[in-house]
Amino acid sequence: MEDTRALPADLLLERRAVAQALRQALAQLPEKQRIAFILNKYQELSYAEVAEVMNISEKAVKSLIHRAKETMAVRLQSLLPEFVT
Amino acid sequence: MNCSEAKNELDALLGGKLSGEKARSLRAHLAACPRCFSSLGETDRIEALTVMDDDIEPSAGLEARFRARLDSHRRERRTGRHGALWRQLLYPQRLAALGAAATLLLLALYLGPFRQSGTEQSPVWTEYSVADQVPLLEDMELIQNLELFENFDAIRKLSENGRPPYSVH
Numbered sequence: 603m604e605d606t607r608a609l610p611a612d613l614l615l616e617r618r619a620v621a622q623a624l625r626q627a628l629a630q631l632p633e634k635q636r637i638a639f640i641l642n643k644y645q646e647l648s649y650a651e652v653a654e655v656m657n658i659s660e661k662a663v664k665s666l667i668h669r670a671k672e673t674m675a676v677r678l679q680s681l682l683p684e685f686v687t
Numbered sequence: 688m689n690c691s692e693a694k695n696e697l698d699a700l701l702g703g704k705l706s707g708e709k710a711r712s713l714r715a716h717l718a719a720c721p722r723c724f725s726s727l728g729e730t731d732r733i734e735a736l737t738v739m740d741d742d743i744e745p746s747a748g749l750e751a752r753f754r755a756r757l758d759s760h761r762r763e764r765r766t767g768r769h770g771a772l773w774r775q776l777l778y779p780q781r782l783a784a785l786g787a788a789a790t791l792l793l794l795a796l797y798l799g800p801f802r803q804s805g806t807e808q809s810p811v812w813t814e815y816s817v818a819d820q821v822p823l824l825e826d827m828e829l830i831q832n833l834e835l836f837e838n839f840d841a842i843r844k845l846s847e848n849g850r851p852p853y854s855v856h
Contacts, residue, residue, distance in 0.1 A: 621740035624733075637791070642703060643737040645794075646710045649703030655794060664703060675730040682736070 623681035627674045635670035638663055688716040693723050701731060714738040 628636055634656070641652045642663075649667070653660040688696075693716045699705050700713050717723050717735035724735055 617739045620736050624736060624740050643714075643734070644740075646707050648706035648710075651706060652703075655791070660703075667703065671730045671733050674733055678733070678736075679729075 620682060623678060624674075626681060627677040630677065631670050631673060635666045635673070638666040639670040639674075642667055688712050690716075690720060690723055693717065693720070700734060711738065 628639065631639065637656060638652055641647045641655060642649065647655065649660050649663045652667075653663045656663065658666075693713055696705065696709065696713050700710060705713065714734055715738050717727065718738045724732065727735065
């Protein structure tokens with residue numbers, strides 16, 4: 603694990619801001635989209651693996667994650683405009 | 688990973704075909720390389736942002752709050768409130784939901800610590816990792832008074848058993 607105390611303060615603050623904004627946007631997603639997104643982006647499972655865990659088709663996973671990304675991108679535009687636009 | 692490798696793997700990442708170390712490595716490159724980052728569409732920039740939500744130092748007093756919550760959970764159990772709860776859970780639908788929640792919880796706790804492969808995990812780190820997972824899982828309404836919450840020994844054993852079960856494509 604990287605020692606975040608070694609990071610410059612501004613970069614650390616930036617990372618915290620990103621993390622906070624992401625979690626805020628994530629919390630507002632519908633449950634299935636949130637679970638699929640977390641398993642794919644945070645737990646680093648492929649769509650096929652997410653499909654297996656959630657017991658749904660890979661196509662359904664793709665759709666859930668696509669919708670989650672679109673919704674989150676819109677929310678992050680106001681929370682993190684410098685990163686998303 | 689360099690820009691050329693990142694470019695070659697990008698379609699696979701966006702198509703959900705990458706997992707584990709490869710996905711992590713590519714996302715880390717996208718987050719660190721302004722040129723590659725700017726080549727992503729607005730929606731796909733989230734791929735790079737999620738790796739920045741990985742190495743956040745636990746906030747001050749996290750362990751104390753975690754312990755306090757655990758003590759409170761144990762006290763409630765001793766006073767019998769959980770007995771009533773578990774009786775309420777003995778309906779088939781609730782049992783099925785609880786089983787699914789326990790499976791996802793175990794998966795999340797098992798896979799979570801391996802995201803930082805190659806680093807030696809101290810018991811304290813493992814507890815922080817577990818603690819960091821809890822708010823997300825609670826947010827997902829996947830855990831409600833589960834006994835697993837306090838079973839640190841079992842969680843540590845899971846994290847000592849080597850690589851995660853999924854393959855890297």
